[in-house]
Amino acid sequence: MGVLYPLFFKMILLFKFVDRRRVRNIETKKTSQKPIIEIKALGKTFRPKSGEVKALEGINLSINQGDIYGIIGMSGAGKSTLVRCINLLEKPTSGSVFIDGQDISKITEKELRTVRYSVGMIFQQFNLLMQRTAEKNILFPLEIAGVDKETAKKRTAELLELVGLPDKAKAYPSQLSGGQKQRIAIARALANNPKILLCDEATSALDPSTTNSILKLLKEINQKLGITIVIITHEMSVVEQICSHVAIIDKSKIAEDGEVEDIFRNPKTEIAKKMIFSEGDQGSVIMGRNTYRVVFDEKSSSDSVIAKMVLETKCLVNILHADMKNIDGFAFGQMVIQLPEDELSVARAVHYLRSHQITVEEVGTHVG
Amino acid sequence: MWDSSMTTLIVQGTFETLYMTLASTLLAYIIGLPMGVLLVTSDSEGIVPMTLLNKTLNIVVNITRSIPFLILLIAVIPLTRLITGTTIGSTATIVPLVIAAAPFIARLVESSIKEVDYGIIEASLSMGASPMQVVTKVMIPEAKPSLIIGAAIATTTILGYSAMAGIVGGGGLGDIAIRFGYYRYETGMMVITVILLVLIVQLFQEVGMKIAQKQDRRK
Numbered sequence: 001m002g003v004l005y006p007l008f009f010k011m012i013l014l015f016k017f018v019d020r021r022r023v024r025n026i027e028t029k030k031t032s033q034k035p036i037i038e039i040k041a042l043g044k045t046f047r048p049k050s051g052e053v054k055a056l057e058g059i060n061l062s063i064n065q066g067d068i069y070g071i072i073g074m075s076g077a078g079k080s081t082l083v084r085c086i087n088l089l090e091k092p093t094s095g096s097v098f099i100d101g102q103d104i105s106k107i108t109e110k111e112l113r114t115v116r117y118s119v120g121m122i123f124q125q126f127n128l129l130m131q132r133t134a135e136k137n138i139l140f141p142l143e144i145a146g147v148d149k150e151t152a153k154k155r156t157a158e159l160l161e162l163v164g165l166p167d168k169a170k171a172y173p174s175q176l177s178g179g180q181k182q183r184i185a186i187a188r189a190l191a192n193n194p195k196i197l198l199c200d201e202a203t204s205a206l207d208p209s210t211t212n213s214i215l216k217l218l219k220e221i222n223q224k225l226g227i228t229i230v231i232i233t234h235e236m237s238v239v240e241q242i243c244s245h246v247a248i249i250d251k252s253k254i255a256e257d258g259e260v261e262d263i264f265r266n267p268k269t270e271i272a273k274k275m276i277f278s279e280g281d282q283g284s285v286i287m288g289r290n291t292y293r294v295v296f297d298e299k300s301s302s303d304s305v306i307a308k309m310v311l312e313t314k315c316l317v318n319i320l321h322a323d324m325k326n327i328d329g330f331a332f333g334q335m336v337i338q339l340p341e342d343e344l345s346v347a348r349a350v351h352y353l354r355s356h357q358i359t360v361e362e363v364g365t366h367v368g
Numbered sequence: 369m370w371d372s373s374m375t376t377l378i379v380q381g382t383f384e385t386l387y388m389t390l391a392s393t394l395l396a397y398i399i400g401l402p403m404g405v406l407l408v409t410s411d412s413e414g415i416v417p418m419t420l421l422n423k424t425l426n427i428v429v430n431i432t433r434s435i436p437f438l439i440l441l442i443a444v445i446p447l448t449r450l451i452t453g454t455t456i457g458s459t460a461t462i463v464p465l466v467i468a469a470a471p472f473i474a475r476l477v478e479s480s481i482k483e484v485d486y487g488i489i490e491a492s493l494s495m496g497a498s499p500m501q502v503v504t505k506v507m508i509p510e511a512k513p514s515l516i517i518g519a520a521i522a523t524t525t526i527l528g529y530s531a532m533a534g535i536v537g538g539g540g541l542g543d544i545a546i547r548f549g550y551y552r553y554e555t556g557m558m559v560i561t562v563i564l565l566v567l568i569v570q571l572f573q574e575v576g577m578k579i580a581q582k583q584d585r586r587k
Contacts, residue, residue: 113496125485144495185491188495
């Protein structure tokens with residue numbers, strides 16, 4: 001029965017997650033269902049001298065107001081190009097992009113600049129103006145938009161307060177840490193009261209604890225100011241932590257998209273499974289025969305299902321992998337178990353789990 | 369051989385050299401700075417790609433830069449006369465100096481502006497900056513330390529060119545060195561002018577570097 005100890009330990013963890021979910025569930029989920037960004041049949045082909053590169057193909061996305069929308073993919077999948085198509089830093093070769101109902105691929109450069117006032121953007125490398133102080137960096141977009149000096153100054157002070165760095169007003173970017181630079185970049189992106197904030201790998205250059213604090217700040221901005229946030233990342237942990245929706249992009253196309261819980265509970269495509277699975281420390285898990293993936297949702301995760309199954313079906317399981325995620329306040333657990341060789345006990349075990357409304361699927365010999 | 373008229377001559381020569389150098393540098397920047405900016409922005413990867421303009425500018429800059437200054441000095445004499453009414457003296461020398469220095473400055477400016485991280489330019493575009501705003505609020509201010517070092521290089525190079533203009537009676541220390549040191553074998557005079565030129569170059573270079581360092585907020 002030694003195999004069960006880690007399992008019990010995981011079950012205790014699950015309880016904790018469920019508790020937190022109950023508290024947080026009340027305050028989230030009040031997003032209105034109006035698409036603020038709509039991408040239709042978008043394609044982008046780069047034509048360098050050596051042939052053609054299809055960066056994006058047939059992308060359709062609809063992002064509602066108030067969403068925190070994650071776009072995740074391996075490097076080279078086209079996610080950075082996709083986010084640049086939303087504010088037309090990259091001109092798509094086909095398809096259209098609607099911001100707040102307006103087709104921005106059909107407007108003039110001047111009109112586009114006005115649209116860009118309402119779409120903030122932050123970057124992996126922060127991209128602050130190195131020759132300007134933090135304060136002057138935040139002032140920059142206000143100067144661009146022609147906001148009068150008095151108002152601009154007041155706004156800058158407010159924003160420094162919002163990102164928690166009022167004492168760094170006079171500091172130059174080179175005197176700030178990575179996390180502080182990103183906070184200033186966020187303040188700068190919010191200066192013109194945008195409706196949308198685009199984040200291009202905004203936490204990829206930061207250490208884990210700074211990443212957490214930046215993600216917390218983004219969530220706060222989303223809840224306080226109702227700004228729609230689009231997050232480009234290659235880290236599933238970022239999606240887990242703050243996103244309400246996710247699109248998985250693979251080989252220039254969207255493989256899967258929807259609410260984060262649904263994608264995590266029931267990933268349909270190979271790439272989605274791979275991205276959700278390989279998250280964590282172990283790169284890949286070698287599995288033997290008769291391995292099954294068991295997914296717990298919020299009900300089953302508060303119950304010691306596996307333990308009961310073992311007791312009732314007398315079928316000994318070998319736990320190969322188990323982990324717990326807290327997705328947007330939602331407890332979500334998954335486990336890879338190996339069942340004994342004889343088919344009867346396998347069938348009994350699988351039947352037991354399925355009859356308790358738990359998703360079970362057989363996995364290949366190699367996952368990750 | 370030494371008397372007070374010599375001292376007067378050298379003081380006057382020094383002032384002429386400074387006048388030619390600084391006036392030429394200023395005028396050459398008025399032409400060279402926009403040229404350098406255009407070289408960057410009109411590039412096929414730039415913020416306002418204009419291939420034809422970019423190619424033309426590149427050819428003009430390369431041709432002007434490949435003509436030896438001494439030849440240019442003589443070749444533009446008709447133009448010099450047209451603009452200044454004379455072909456000798458320090459004011460006349462400013463014309464060929466500006467023509468020679470402007471494309472050189474354009475290249476210096478181009479390389480300084482290319483040093484600005486494209487991410488910063490992209491960020492400003494994402495905030496809705498117009499190309500003109502990108503140039504005046506991002507490219508030039510962000511490249512400032514490098515532009516100042518470039519200006520020090522440009523000034524000292526122009527100083528060197530101005531001495532060459534002595535050959536055609538261009539005035540300044542170079543003129544004195546050629547007339548006294550070269551034609552009359554007055555080595556003392558030659559040494560003094562050279563020392564003065566070295567000191568002026570040192571001064572410009574040092575001051576330029578100091579200002580650049582003080583303006584650099586990147587470290």
